[in-house]
Amino acid sequence: MKILVPVKKVIDHTVKIRVKTDATGVETQGVKMSINPFDEIAIEEAVRLKERSIAHEVIIVTIGLETHQDILRQALALGADRAILVTAESATMLEEFDSLDIAQILKLIALKETPDLVIMGKQAIDDDCNQTGQMLAALLGWPQATFASQVTIESGIADVAREIDGGIERMAFQMPGVITTDLRLNQPRYASLPNLMKAKQKPIGTMKMSELNYTPRQRIVTQTVFNPPKRQSGQTLSSVSELTQRLFETLSPSS
Amino acid sequence: MKALVIAEIDKHSLKQATFSCLAAAQKLATTVDLMVFAPVDHALHTYDFRGWSNVILVENITCETHLTAEAMTETILSQASTYDSILFPATMFGKNIAPRVAAQLNVGQISDVIDIESSDSFTRPIYAGNALAKVTSSDTVKIITIRTTAFSPIAESGPSSKKLTCPFLMEKWQKRVWVEKREGTQNLRPELSTAKVVVAGGRALGSAENFQLVEKLADIFEGAIGASRAAVDAGYAPNDYQVGQTGKVVAPELYIAIGISGAIQHIAGMKDSRIIVAINNDPDAPICQIADYTFIGDLFKVVPELIHELTTRKRYG
Ligand SMILES: Cc1cc2nc3c(=O)[nH]c(=O)nc-3n(C[C@H](O)[C@H](O)[C@H](O)COP(=O)(O)OP(=O)(O)OC[C@H]3O[C@@H](n4cnc5c(N)ncnc54)[C@H](O)[C@@H]3O)c2cc1C
Numbered sequence: 001m002k003i004l005v006p007v008k009k010v011i012d013h014t015v016k017i018r019v020k021t022d023a024t025g026v027e028t029q030g031v032k033m034s035i036n037p038f039d040e041i042a043i044e045e046a047v048r049l050k051e052r053s054i055a056h057e058v059i060i061v062t063i064g065l066e067t068h069q070d071i072l073r074q075a076l077a078l079g080a081d082r083a084i085l086v087t088a089e090s091a092t093m094l095e096e097f098d099s100l101d102i103a104q105i106l107k108l109i110a111l112k113e114t115p116d117l118v119i120m121g122k123q124a125i126d127d128d129c130n131q132t133g134q135m136l137a138a139l140l141g142w143p144q145a146t147f148a149s150q151v152t153i154e155s156g157i158a159d160v161a162r163e164i165d166g167g168i169e170r171m172a173f174q175m176p177g178v179i180t181t182d183l184r185l186n187q188p189r190y191a192s193l194p195n196l197m198k199a200k201q202k203p204i205g206t207m208k209m210s211e212l213n214y215t216p217r218q219r220i221v222t223q224t225v226f227n228p229p230k231r232q233s234g235q236t237l238s239s240v241s242e243l244t245q246r247l248f249e250t251l252s253p254s255s
Numbered sequence: 256m257k258a259l260v261i262a263e264i265d266k267h268s269l270k271q272a273t274f275s276c277l278a279a280a281q282k283l284a285t286t287v288d289l290m291v292f293a294p295v296d297h298a299l300h301t302y303d304f305r306g307w308s309n310v311i312l313v314e315n316i317t318c319e320t321h322l323t324a325e326a327m328t329e330t331i332l333s334q335a336s337t338y339d340s341i342l343f344p345a346t347m348f349g350k351n352i353a354p355r356v357a358a359q360l361n362v363g364q365i366s367d368v369i370d371i372e373s374s375d376s377f378t379r380p381i382y383a384g385n386a387l388a389k390v391t392s393s394d395t396v397k398i399i400t401i402r403t404t405a406f407s408p409i410a411e412s413g414p415s416s417k418k419l420t421c422p423f424l425m426e427k428w429q430k431r432v433w434v435e436k437r438e439g440t441q442n443l444r445p446e447l448s449t450a451k452v453v454v455a456g457g458r459a460l461g462s463a464e465n466f467q468l469v470e471k472l473a474d475i476f477e478g479a480i481g482a483s484r485a486a487v488d489a490g491y492a493p494n495d496y497q498v499g500q501t502g503k504v505v506a507p508e509l510y511i512a513i514g515i516s517g518a519i520q521h522i523a524g525m526k527d528s529r530i531i532v533a534i535n536n537d538p539d540a541p542i543c544q545i546a547d548y549t550f551i552g553d554l555f556k557v558v559p560e561l562i563h564e565l566t567t568r569k570r571y572g
């Protein structure tokens with residue numbers, strides 16, 4: 001079984017982002033970047049399936065820029081076998097892709113690589129879209145299992161526990177299909193130094209967007225990015241009875 | 256302009272999320288229809304369909320039907336051709352289906368919309384709400400998920416709606432994807448995303464047993480319970496209690512955060528609450544910077560005292 005894991009390079013989740021003064025986006029200059037945390041969970045799940053001999057190959061793919069090699073090396077150090085980098089002409093162009101563009105490109109890669117399973121993040125923590133996995137499944141005509149917190153693979157069937165509004169849903173699909181990861185699926189490992197060294201030997205295939213014969217749609221366009229309204233900081237209370245008083249006032253504003 | 260809203264329901268009613276979506280849809284279209292995935296008889300007897308144009312009831316659904324994203328998508332697509340926009344609540348339910356519908360229509364999807372400027376211009380949070388983006392879409396059909404806390408639900412009023420039906424298209428999928436079971440969280444409390452009061456607990460609670468302190472406080476307000484990711488990961492609270500960037504978004508009248516530090520991912524899910532109260536032993540915790548009222552102290556001392564005072568006052572006061 002072959003698993004494809006799409007990953008995105010995003011601003012690290014610990015960074016406090018700053019909106020650019022010209023309102024075109026968010027400052028990325030000199031800011032720490034990482035693999036999207038949900039994608040790390042996806043890599044971990046794929047690697048575990050390989051370690052249990054359920055999968056025989058784990059392929060990472062990112063649509064990005066030359067400078068995104070580093071996250072692919074990172075993914076290879078975590079146990080993936082090889083990686084594919086699809087490069088956009090420019091950073092601006094990459095930013096202008098909407099989720100459907102990304103899903104269309106991933107579809108072309110999936111048709112080439114014919115994986116049995118795609119495991120990917122439920123959400124990229126920069127655009128917070130939560131779309132690409134579902135779109136990819138639809139474009140391929142495959143079933144999907146989103147927000148997975150447990151995955152079991154047996155005789156061509158993926159059994160998935162999904163985190164839903166009212167609890168957990170247990171569902172299953174006939175592979176091939178797409179799984180998107182939720183936080184509780186696993187705890188990703190750290191790449192060890194020897195594995196980081198070994199990862200340097202693993203292959204990364206690079207191709208230009210233009211080689212894929214896909215014309216981006218770029219239909220959903222970000223016009224401006226701005227700061228949300230700020231909350232005023234409040235009062236520090238020093239006694240429980242004062243707190244009780246405030247709570248009563250809050251709930252009956254008229255009194 | 257015509258809009259279609261995909262209803263989110265529970266056994267007893269159309270959920271508030273549905274009414275928020277209808278409110279958003281009214282900003283986009285003069286005709287707003289509603290599509291309901293429920294057994295038709297049950298729907299007709301249980302739900303109050305008033306105030307909007309048509310209700311599309313999906314036929315041949317029973318309690319045993321597998322409502323998979325795949326089959327729901329096919330069904331929605333069978334009705335999509337006359338609509339300029341299709342709206343879903345930005346809940347796990349809506350997020351699961353909307354992108355699938357969009358991709359099959361070869362259009363984009365706009366997630367988590369908090370404001371609608373015009374029929375092709377929308378505002379949505381990015382980076383866990385630390386920035387807002389104004390986006391435009393040049394697609395002919397707009398597929399949108401609505402952040403329900405940002406739109407006041409419309410009232411159920413007006414003449415009763417015209418009922419239409421359409422078949423549930425599951426044949427293509429039923430052998431390829433199915434639901435085994437749903438394990439619902441036993442919950443007699445108000446729903447987290449629409450509750451007036453939310454009491455939330457974090458890692459500092461230390462155990463599922465101690466988490467009952469949060470429950471007791473919530474009981475006094477007849478409120479819902481929330482949790483930080485750390486509390487959910489540690490097993491103190493079920494997954495669907497998680498508030499935040501990747502959990503639920505809430506905006507109650509009152510949010511009480513107990514032993515929660517206020518990581519950006521948590522704040523993303525509750526910062527639009529009207530009044531925020533933080534109980535924390537660290538005055539430098541980020542939650543204290545956004546709280547209206549902060550109480551610095553040991554939660555194991557403060558919360559029992561607070562419960563005591565509140566019950567006493569409630570009883571005599
Ligand atoms: C991709 C990603 C997505 C995430 N999504 C979410 C999300 O949706 N929701 C979410 O909540 N988190 C999310 N997180 C996790 C988030 O970053 C924080 O790790 C988490 O919110 C911390 O939970 P906490 O505040 O309970 O724990 P901590 O940060 O450990 O805070 C505990 C707090 O309790 C206080 N405390 C300790 N003892 C006491 C005491 N006796 N009395 C009073 N106060 C005490 C401490 O001072 C501290 O402020 C996400 C993280 C990532 C990477």
Ligand SMILES: Nc1ncnc2c1ncn2[C@@H]1O[C@H](COP(=O)(O)O)[C@@H](O)[C@H]1O
Pocket residue numbers: 006007008036038039061062063064099102120121122123124125127128129130131132133
């Ligand atoms: N540029 C990209 N390259 C590869 N995978 C991506 C890219 N953008 C998004 N993804 C994948 O899609 C998931 C969901 O992203 P989104 O729909 O943008 O929230 C991510 O967790 C990734 O797995």
